[in-house]
Amino acid sequence: MSVTTSSAPSKDQIKRWRRYLADEIAEGQLYQELATRKTGEERQILLGLAEAEKRHQLHWRTLLGDHAEPMPRPSFYRTLLRWLAKIFGSVFVLALAQRAESDTPYVKETDATRRMAADEAIHEEVIRGLAARERERLSGNFRAAIFGANDGLVSNLALVLGIGATGVSQSIVLFSGIAGLLAGAMSMAAGEFVSVRSQDELLDAAKPTQVTLTAARHVDLNENELFLVYKARGMSDEDARHRALERIGVFNCDCNPTLSLDPAEEHVDEAESRDNARGAAISSFLFFSAGAIIPVLPYIFGLNGLPAIIWATVLVGLALLVTGGIVGVLSGASPFSRALRQLAIGWGAAAVTYILGLLFGTVLG
Incomplete structure (x- = not known):
């Protein structure tokens, strides 16, 4: 109408x-x-x-x-x-x-x-x-990249501002920032590698094996544990009993096949698992480093004191707006509000460490 x-x-x-x-x-x-x-x-x-x-x-x-x-x-x-x-x-x-x-x-x-x-x-x-x-x-590597970059931005800005607020020389702040970059990037990479590999190993450990196909012909028809195998996989008593008799060769079972392993089913091999873990680790290392280098840039170019702190804060703020906006788009939320939230969190963490650095600098001074 x-x-x-x-x-x-x-x-x-x-x-x-x-x-x-x-x-x-x-x-x-x-x-x-x-x-x-x-x-x-x-x-x-x-x-x-x-x-x-x-x-x-x-x-x-x-x-x-x-x-x-x-x-x-x-x-x-x-x-x-x-x-x-x-x-x-x-x-x-x-x-x-x-x-x-x-x-x-x-x-x-x-x-x-x-x-x-x-x-x-x-x-x-x-x-x-x-x-x-x-x-x-979206691949796990992509998500690791976004969050790795964000972690690098926030953690190293907090480190650089905290050290810089104590009043130490430009070279000490620079080396502290680089050390924080390398330590954080290695930690992120190692954690991502272990996480992905452990997940693959846990999933692989939970998969049923082909033992029921190879051992079935040798078990006793009246006293066998094949029934218990399929019970453990979640089948009902009737389905488990029928599946066990099928494996022995008594008849073909038309019971629920979803909990029984297909001989043609593919497994994630060791090489593929290593490649996935390695890719996630490399991605985390590179993008954490890309984020963590930004607050160090003013010191690399020779700035020191308050000008370096201001430049580091501004550069990281712009980068946080970008990563927050991307996260907002991916989550279906407002990119603007997520960008501001990311900025507030990053600057908030940096402000806390900066204040602590000022306090330590006053005490040590």
Whole structure:
């Protein structure tokens, strides 16, 4: 159902409708851009969204009539989304598109239909689902990189400011910062390596083995523990008994196969596990180092005292805004609020160590 006006539209209405039309066109083009980078089901979903946007375009074109031309320009935000879609076509764009759909003005817009407002709410959920798929595809190395860089920024800024506040020489602060960089990066790398390897080993230890296939032909038909094997894996008494008899060769069981190992099932081998752990460790080392070097830069370039502290704080603040914004986009939250939160946490930790450094410097002085 479309909305009709009983009189000629006002200048304010024409301006507002043209903006809506431009944004609907931009959103449709965004979904088409994303669809070119997808295949199968995801491509069809995005093309379906693009088609739905055409219905909304038609609504505003009908209301505007001759005022629909020349073609209005979309908002900067929609233009930015389309540009990002051309370059990345990734989770970042989907997360931003999700926020764009959630900010629809149609809920309060009397010239829009209820169906249009409902469509936008549904579109948000569709994009949320697609973005969730993309988030799941993010590698552990990428997450380790983001959080490794953030840890390097905060920990080494706190160290540098705490040491610098004591009034020691520029060379001592510089060497302390480099030592903190190396120690933190090695600790992050070692922890990531052990974490990934331990997880792989725990998962591998929990996997059932092929022993039931090799040992079954030698067990006693009446006194055997195969029944207990499948009970331990979670099967019911009946399923476990049938599966045990099948392994012995009495008959083929049609019981629940999900708790029985397929002989063709692939296992993560030792080399692959080592590669995963090594990749996560290297990623953590490099990105922690990249973050930790930033507060040291002013001292590397010869600054000392308060100017060095100010420059280190500003540089780290900018980097924290970037990493916080990225985390916000990935989590589907507001990049701006997450960036400010990251900045507040980082500067807060640095402020505490700086005050402690001043106190120690006063006591030692």
